[in-house]
Amino acid sequence: MHETVTLSHTASLARLGHALSDETRTRALLALREAPAFPSDLAEALGVSRQKLSNHLACLRGCGLVEGVKEGRNTWYRLSDPHLADALSDLMRLVLVVDPDCCSGEECTCA
Numbered sequence: 888m889h890e891t892v893t894l895s896h897t898a899s900l901a902r903l904g905h906a907l908s909d910e911t912r913t914r915a916l917l918a919l920r921e922a923p924a925f926p927s928d929l930a931e932a933l934g935v936s937r938q939k940l941s942n943h944l945a946c947l948r949g950c951g952l953v954e955g956v957k958e959g960r961n962t963w964y965r966l967s968d969p970h971l972a973d974a975l976s977d978l979m980r981l982v983l984v985v986d987p988d989c990c991s992g993e994e995c996t997c998a
Contacts, residue, residue: 906950907978911935912943917979919953920972923965 907913914933918924924932930940944964947953952971955962966972982989 902950903952906947906952909943909946911939912947915940915943915947916952916966916971916975919964919966920975923956923963925961925963929964 906916911933915929918929918932926940926944927937930937933940935943944953944955948955952967953964954967955964
């Protein structure tokens with residue numbers, strides 16, 4: 888094993904894998920890659936209940952991937968680090984390597 892890979896590295900990577908293992912969480916991350924959003928708007932865009940989205944956002948916060956920003960009585964969400972948007976884009980390009988038939992045409996946003 889490479890000496891720079893520690894248990895905390897593997898635990899962090901496992902948390903990322905857990906976050907991406909759920910389709911709703913992945914869709915939320917990809918939506919937040921495009922722009923910050925209020926939970927109600929995000930829930931509507933993803934076609935899920937606000938309660939379900941709230942649970943997923945709590946998981947994503949716990950994994951360190953998103954953060955809530957208070958604005959008066961409301962909270963909007965964004966990716967916790969700008970590098971995450973690039974990493975998610977890289978992962979989407981990797982999807983095309985693993986599964987070239989996952990999408991095609993103008994509606995495909997993987998590349």
